[in-house]
Amino acid sequence: MSANENEKEQAPAASTAPKSERGFIEGEHVVLRPVLEADFGELAPLLAANPYAEKQLPWTQQRLKQRYEDKDEPGLWGKRERYYVIVRKTGGVAGFLMQNGEDRDSSWCRMYVDEAAADRDVLGREALSGYLAYMRRWKDPGRITFDVLSLEEEAISWLEATGFEHEVTIERAALYRGRPETLKVYAWLSERVKANLADDGPVAGEEV
């Protein structure tokens, strides 16, 4: 093959296809990727709308920019907290997934998908299954944990459909619209961990 032919092969083909987002986690309808500055306008209202928002100050673009430029953990992509935006392949931020901690066996996650989205169910399921597939392929996690408010029924259905199991129900764990609400913890365990679970027996106060 001549150099000229090789160049022809590598040249991107002209496309008339609709805009298609790329990201390190790609599904049929969504991609997950790190936050870009261009996302601020769409992401800030979603951060503000998620049920945990009331634990913090209201999310604004200004505050998001401040977090993005944090000197210790810039780009909302740090060891303590890591944000993936959930973007439609046709364009548009539809939600986010926040991973707390980077330890492969003890990171905790929360996820939110725009409640106004007509295709919320599809986006949520696909984002979650995509994240799990990505983690399994590249990070070899032993355990992935999500917590959700018990009133987030759709998110719970995504977790259950993706293979996460309910572990603990914690009453009055968080405020939602001024009322203490119940939190549910779901986890996915790798085969490696499942095969090596210790049998430590019951602990004090545990009903067997």
Add this chain to the structure above:
Amino acid sequence: MHTVWTGERVKLRPFKDEKEWCDLAQELEMVPNEFWGAWWSPRPELKKDFEPAGLLDVEKASMFAIERLDTGELVGYEEHGAPKPGSIEAWVGTVILRAHWHHGFGVEAKQLCYCYLFEHYPVERVWAATLSNHKRAARGLHLSGMRYQGRFRGFHFTDGKYHDLVCYALYREEWEKLPIRLIVKRG
């Protein structure tokens, strides 16, 4: 706000100085914890933790010294997470020097910390967690008045096996019935 909480066996108080904190932390960390494993905080890091406000921090976590009432010895520290604005829960953790185990110091230190948290923050729930193979710590949490809440499976790897993290919690109305409320002296 008070600075010292005294029970029948121990008192919780702020650390006297940087040296007291650093010496205790290094004595505790010199031997790996048989359940959690080894960790080590270099002295400059310990000093950095102490410097801003003597380990009292409303943003992250605070630590109080645990002092025996009978001998005046420093026996460990009680740590708690600072509830963020809008949050209705807080966590606690207790570390006691091995030479002072089996005297109930940890249980009472936790109870004093519950008093501090419920009296000063609008929290509904104080929680703590330990490993499923650390029976003594789980028993201590239970004896302090907390109820078992559940377990997070396969959370911590030790000696070829994954151990569960077991979670305990005390709610405000349960704390209101604890005898420690009639015992604690605030100063």
